[in-house]
Amino acid sequence: MNQTANIKPQTPLGQAMFVCERPKVEYRGLSLKIVQLATKWGPIxxxxxxxxxxxxxxxxxxxxxxxxxxxxxxxxxxxxxxxxxxxxxxxxxxxxxxxxxxxxxxxxxxxxxxxxxxxxxxxxxxxxxxxxxxxxxxxxxKEDLIPQDADKPLFRLAPYVALVPAFCAYLAIPFGVGWVFHDSDVGLLFVLAMLAIEVLGVIMGGWASNSKWSLYGAMREGCQLVSYEIPMGLSLVAAVAWLGSLSLVELGRAQDGGWWSWLLFQNPFLFAAFFTYYIASLASCKRSPFDLPEGESELVAGFHTEYSGFRFVMFFFAEYMGMFAVSAVATVIFLGGWNSPVPGLASPLWFVIKSTFLVWVQMWVRWTLPRIRIDQVMHACVKYLLPFTLLLFVGSSLWQLYDNPDHRLFEGFAAVVRFGLGCLGLLLLGLYFAGAAYGFYHRNQLVGQMVRKHLPGA
Amino acid sequence: MKEIELQYRHPPDLLDDGEIPSDIRTEELVLNMGPQHPSTHGVLRVVLQTDGELVLGATPYMGYLHRCAEKIAEKVTYRQFTPYTDRLDYLAAMNNNLGFALAVEKLGGIEVPPRADYLRVIFAELNRIASHLMATGSYGLDMGAFTPLVYCFREREWIMDLFEAACGARLTYSYITIGGVREDVPEGWGDKCREFLDYFEPKIAEYNDLLSFNHIFINRTGNVGICPPELAVAYGLTGPCLRGSGLAWDLRKATPYCRYHELDFDIPVGHGENGAVGDCWDRYFVRVQEMVQSVRIIRQALDKLADGPVQAKVPRVVKLPAGEVYYEVENPRGQLGFHLVSDGGTSPYRLKIRGPSFCNLSVLPVLAPNCLLADIAALLGSIDVVMGEVDR
Incomplete structure (x- = not known):
């Protein structure tokens, strides 16, 4: 046997030695047509x-x-x-x-x-x-990775438990009159309940991962959400008591007729309740500055440390769905839902625009503020937010009691306050748009400056 | 005995109600933080004993980045060791170069021309700004604020450009060498530097608005990890950690090297404005104020920069007389010391490096107990260790 028979003769020096030879494929018929078309039109x-x-x-x-x-x-x-x-x-x-x-x-x-x-x-x-x-x-x-010591069934179940309730909340959220899957009499309760179930998935995932970091994340999520559900609910109760309905469609319909009839501008207590609700909703959907359950500088990634691939995506989706859902509730209850700022243009588009604006504010807050510590989160809730929302509820109820034709003097005062609040709302919106316009005008300043002044030698 | 302890932990009336069973097992949770963890700033491993969110004790373990720098020094010539000093505290390579060069020059009795001296001051201070930018930015990240980090990197990028224009490197410069600096700065470099200072100075106020005086940030860092001056001295803390405890000790003032005695600047110290003296906020804010002082120093040094040679006449292979010297310089993270022993040959007989990060880290187990878990990130960030220097 001549062992050298299969070895190719050595390439002389100077010629390319490592060029791969491409197999020559001959195209015929339809495939030829396709290749011709692709080479002709593909680059364009x-x-x-x-x-x-x-x-x-x-x-x-x-x-x-x-x-x-x-x-x-x-x-x-x-x-x-x-x-x-x-x-x-x-x-x-x-x-x-x-x-x-x-x-x-x-x-x-x-x-x-x-x-x-x-x-x-x-x-x-x-x-x-x-x-x-x-x-x-x-x-x-990505590879579907489950830690060896994890509680496998729970680990698999947890993302669904987080995702499905976040979706279910949308079943009762009205996008407009008639634009709702199920117009329940207790729609608001249903949405809040669904959003609260999400925490179960988080705790489940944190526990099943069998990782200490995940456990910490789950623990934090548990105590944070349980505490902040109360001020969140109490802020909404003030609004519900004002309009006297738990049906989200009814709540939205009652605010028809221009921005001055939105619930936010009805009395100072409801105006404040909007902000307390917004703060509590940040905490309940784990957004900064309350993003302790996944605070990456303390707990590596919190409850989803061990999750990868599509299971992680489910947690991620659940978070963003939750963000939009809490904003949607704020929109329907405080910001007039699908009603337009000027009467007569009600449309689901308004609902989406307002909710998106609130989501954008959540992002704005996230990229501006540092994270709060867990004990401060609890103190802020129990010592300040909870008594404050109780006060708002009582105040709003008293306001409602006296704001009627029986009390002429107070009714006049209330009208003046309502007008002032409306102006304040317009002013805030105007300030926002002025700031946005200023930012847009200077949008290329920082990046452009660096590029222009880049050193030639560098 | 066990029973008594348990009864002490849970009030008897609760036990009687049967709400908490008396045989409930409570123990500490040992948490292994690092070597891969976002806020340990490299490959530091801290073993935490925790009781819920409360940290009962912390033990740092290092050595994951040990590269035998001190041993290598005994095998290479003096000039050849300069690039190894870059790798000690890789965020302040210029200052490391400076410390080693000064130690060798002191033992060899080498005189450095004035232009080189001022260039050294300028580059060391620029690197101090870059290092402090990194420290403050990543401290924001530790606190959960991502945005300040990106702003700090934006400014740091400009300093990197300045360095690159002068010496071609962006992280490990080896620019300050024995006998001066490697080469003169290019034409118009001084104007570019001034342009940067003019741009940078107002930005510091911006960081203060965004981070330093942020209410949440103050709540997170004020009154956390309080290091009294006695403790700081006892544990050999130096740099911003020592000055954060209220002691105005700065080697640039105490034992001036290069031309620092000709330049006018202040030593910022912690006053405990948002808590006790020596808390995390003080240590952080000392760094911010030092950037302002560095800008002042660079401005003065640029004014005094006159034409002249930048390199003393030093042979290619440096040969030092037998003897030993210990030289310390003020690095961004503290006092970097080189204990150099020469036997008259072309390489050191022994080189001992005092890394400031190593000494600063030693105080962590003292400050950590009774912190919350989130405070550990605040503590580590305010001590600002660079693992390249801890392990060497």
């Missing part, structure tokens, strides 16, 4: 496709909205109730997923802008709009 077509990807994306969005409208208006009434329910739930699921996806992308853009960065810019060609989709793709591909 694919960049064009990417260039207008955002346009295609928004066109698809418009199409989906139109589809939902047509189905809801004309086709749904013809369907049997169970098919109708399935269609609406699927639509809600799509909406909620889009909320989470846009929320995650928006958080990255917002944090980027606040930190004089750009945030994602490449994925999907228009300001990185496809970043969350790319992230999701990455997460799906």
């Amino acid at each position: 077509g694919i960049p064009l496709l990417l260039r207008f990807a955002w346009g295609i994306f928004f066109a698809a969005l418009v199409f989906v909205i139109a589809f939902v409208w047509v189905v809801g208006r004309f086709i749904n009434p013809l369907l049997p109730w169970f098919v109708r329910d399935v269609v609406v739930v699927v639509g809600l699921l799509a909406f909620v997923s889009i909320v989470a996806i846009i929320g995650i992308w928006g958080e990255r853009k917002v944090s980027g802008r606040i930190q004089s960065r750009l945030g994602p810019m490449r994925t999907g060609a228009w300001h990185g709009w496809a970043q969350s989709l790319a992230d999701g793709l990455k997460f799906v591909q």
